[in-house]
Amino acid sequence: MRHGTGRETAVIVIAGVVLALVMPLLIDTHVLTLIIAHGLLALSLGLIWGFGGVLCFGQAAFFGLGAYTFAIAGINLGESTVPVILAVLVPAAFALALGAMMFYGRLGDVYLAVITLVVTLILYRWINSTAGPDYVIGSARLGGYNGIPGFPILNVPGRPDLMIWGETLYHVAAATLLIVFVLVTWLLRSSFGRIAVGIRENEERVSLLGFDIRARKTILFAIGAAIAGLAGALYATWAEVVTPSLFSLQQSAEIIIWCIVGGLGTRFGPILGASVLAYLKFSLGQQNLVDNMFVLGLVLVLFVLFLPRGLAPELARGWQRIAGVQRKPARRRRAPKAEAHDG
């Protein structure tokens, strides 16, 4: 198994590097960097939903929290290394608290969805009403609807004068995605990851085997939030502005759609979904023929009806047919179990 993991890592790294070098020939690196940030965000939800069975309607909250943390810490510190670390830690800590509240409260699936959605809305509402001059953190004005422009963008660690942007930012982003992807692979191969999949499959059984599912789900939730926070920081340095729309339900919806379209229960699927749809959205934004919400909605409905497992498993199957490789069949997305009857 260890040996297998090593080989898989090597394959991922090689494929990733090749992809990172080839893609700029097809798409502008500026757009690619955005796609990578979205891919990272999709991966974060793909991890907790696809492998942990936790459907979070508010993944955008962690994304926004990461981006805002990066911007606010950047303005106060004047450089970006500590802000990046904080952008990972703050959403993770927030998710730890929120997750503990939800999972230790034994909330069912729908209720989990409601709480995450509501928390996102609260954050959105709150951040949206901070335009007044009293809302400052250190020397950073929160700015309400305006968001925060003009914070220091990513720099070489220890050298605040050496900014990372343009092509270089693309390479840093691609490397970040690759590293996170490898880390997620390792996590899923580890006992923790395999037990998380067990929890997705049958929560009660895993708990009857003696594992504390509440703690494990909380930790997984926090790991997902940490990745989303990192994606937020990446987005912030790319966009050079953070706005409350990062926290919006629209943003959360998009993340879920990326996962569905790409394929749940796979690592690559959500990233693929995010890439395809983010590119589509970017392109649709430049024409007025069809409304892009309409297209996104249509894509979602069609996928749920006709391709509920998403693109990645289908592509994998196509590849297997061509290559004749035998692998384990991809699993179908599970409908949630009936809630445990209460007394």
Added chain:
Amino acid sequence: MDLAVVILVEVLYAIASLVLISAGLAVVFGMMKVINLAHGEFMVLGGYATITAVGLGVNIFVAMLIIAPLVVGLFGLIVERLVFRHLYGRMIDTMLASWGLSLMMIGAFKMIFGNTTTGVSGPIPGFAVGNYQINGYNFFIIVVSVVLLLAILAVLRGTRAGLVARGAMQRADMASALGHSPDRIYMTTFAIGAALSGLAGAVLAPLVGLVPTAGAAFIAKAFITVIAGGPSLVAGLASAAASFGLVNQFFSFLVSPVVGDVALLVAAVVLLRLMPRGITSRFLRGKL
């Protein structure tokens, strides 16, 4: 004293509008355990139906109370046949498909009606309470929502369809045991839920400017109200709407409407943490 009356009316109005906003969603959720995330857009469709009908010279009350529910109910019936009936038993998939539908509807509204805020003027004049002026339309909304709740109660209590519905709410297989095909029950329920959403959107249209994206503001509140209400349809709806309406207006008056909204959301989180299965799982058990 006058102020107290004004505040009371505003609180009742807030509760009534929450009931209205949530009724369609509650019926669908109660019967089918499906969260229809296109509910907000169904409401917006009701609003547009009203505005279009009024533009064509129809009496505004006819447009709101008859045309809009019919149009949206019919639309609900069509999408149920086209999309949702393929997804029963796959709860998350149903939710996602309805989300997709909601995005499509927003897009379609933009293409058809444009993105500009539209609306109709309220048909009822304001009137004075002592030194204060109140929006007379508030009373209309309060009346409509009370009538709506009583109507649901009467149907559930007094009719054969209501009996089947109550059975289906308890257990999905109960209805088929009574000799009714679940397929038809689901179809009817969805259409009725959609019609109620259309009614809500139509009745609220004169008060709130209508934009294609207006549904988002409704769905979150409706979602929260329905879930927090818990298993009983009418009692749950009324109790959750009352709690949230009270909290919302209290903070709206004390601080601002934004804080009122945030307080509502915080109340929802606290409530669900304390009563994870909703208010009526602990209180008013066994009521309708």
Added chain:
Amino acid sequence: MAETVLETDRLTMRFGGVVAVDTVSLTVRARELRCLIGPNGAGKSTCFKCLCGLLTPTDGRVFLRGQDTTGWEPHQIAALGVGIKMQVSSVMDGLSVHENIWMAARRHCDTDAARRKADEVIERLRLGAIARTALGRLAHGERQKVELGLVMAADPWLVLLDEPAAGMTAEEVERMGEIIREMTQSAAVVIVEHDMQFIRSLASTVTVFHRGRVLMEDHVDRVMADPVVRDVYLGKQA
């Protein structure tokens, strides 16, 4: 006499006005095989759920190896070394047989040891041919067997089984009996069961539940012969 591994002290569970379990005091010793029987609604399943932490009793206490575990979470009880199998077959459908059993073993040993343990359990249960198959594709009997494997892999000193023989063929029931007897080499086994044929074949001590209370506790043969038991329970069955 062997050490006491499971003890309940006046265990009581009320649902609203209904008393499902009424001051039940049980004692199970190490490596004992004990069956809990009774007609439907007698309270044996509710009692079982109180033992494994799925329900918190209204009154009374549960002790496992002397430790007061009343109100503990199921995972805490399982983590003590208690193997639990519920009435409805409950496994991780999307995972393979090996992955399922590995997970059960993983709680008390490291990854590699858990893999060896899983291999060993699969060997003992003769599941080798389907070790890599996802549980969702298996027949009911096989799934039940895998679930027993989950229990065995945890090296428990107490095993709680709710109707292990339900829905099995005669052959499978026989094999199940063998496995259970094998388990008693290292653990006490408590079984909630309906199937009298099966209970007789196990030839163990039996606790009879009736209306939430313990009616009688004795060897299965004597219980079967008792007229009161026949009246409340067996009489209705016949």
Added chain:
Amino acid sequence: MTLNRRSFLASTAAATGALMMPAIARAQDAIRVGTVLDVSGIFDAYGTPMDMAQRLAVQEINDAGGLLDRPVELVSYDTQSDMALYTQYAQRLVRQDNVDVVHGGILSASREAIRQTLRRANTLYFYNVQYEGGVCDRNAFFNGVTPAQQAEVLVPWAMSRSGPRVYILAADYNYGQITARWLQKYIADNDGETVGVDFFPLDVADFGSTIARIQTESPDLVIAPLVGGAHLSFFRQWAAAGMNDRIPLASTTMGVGNEHKVLTPEEGNGMMVAYNYSQELDTPLNNAFKERWVAAYGDTDAIHEIAVSHYMGLHLWAEGVRAAGSVDRDAVIEAMEGGLSVEGPSGVMTIDPQTHHATLDVHLMEVRDQKMEVAESLSQRPPVDTQAVCNLTENPDDNTQYEIEF
């Protein structure tokens, strides 16, 4: 390269292909004007007429032989009322499209989102919308009315027609926040009293409790710088409660997006506003402008004040290029700083070299039957608010938005 991209997303190629073509493939010598406007989303009532106006302006410039004998080409992006898209498209305009100037931005939030990006890229920027004032940036020009031009005259006029106790309801973002402070200043300057200030995020649409709260203070006048579609419901609910007969309303924004044409006459009548433009201005230049607009778009329904100021902004810039004889950023800035001036549908507009803001006419108006009737015209008001804090002649590197302090 183009081929690859097309095959990558064949389905959208038809719609987007033109935009993906490398810059070299287009007309070599065209002068490129980049614009970012909300043509869809909740602010499209502002953005769509602005987009129509800019097309008209560019067409006029090209019909007159272009600039410096080169045609002018418009590169427009729809920012979909999403502030995050502004930086995205602004970066695209300067990095990929290599435009010579950027016009656009509607909400102050969008302006602040792109201003720094354009400054860093040394691309000239024109913000052609009324705003809260105070931005001091040599790379940018502003031709919309600011509080000293608008609120300073609107407040005393509205107070003289109602009374001294004023309640302020403002949109909750930089425009509303800063404008509310200016309003408070002018109310105090005119011996009035501000009895309440409330801020509303742009998606608030239910004002029931607010209307009750206002009544507890019983002000003589309500001034409402509210913005966007959701806030329109305030005016409707205000009328529905019968308040429009009891307390007069004034606004610094109502009507900018043609809100007075969406509201019924009963709802809108009597509201007091002050802008640089009204369709009802009976001047030869305005009548000619409306004729050209009708020729292009059929009717005059869409024209509103910021569409006109956007149109004026483009002509101001074109005049700057003509005067400089070049599209080079520094040359155009120097030419503009020479006190450049144009005359158009909204009268004469002259650039103030010290602040890069415009000196312009302001009209006090009252809404009557879905029209803005001019009650009084004040000609050539300088941007004194910004002049008080900003001097680009002395301090050309300044890059701040100054806010009013009490």
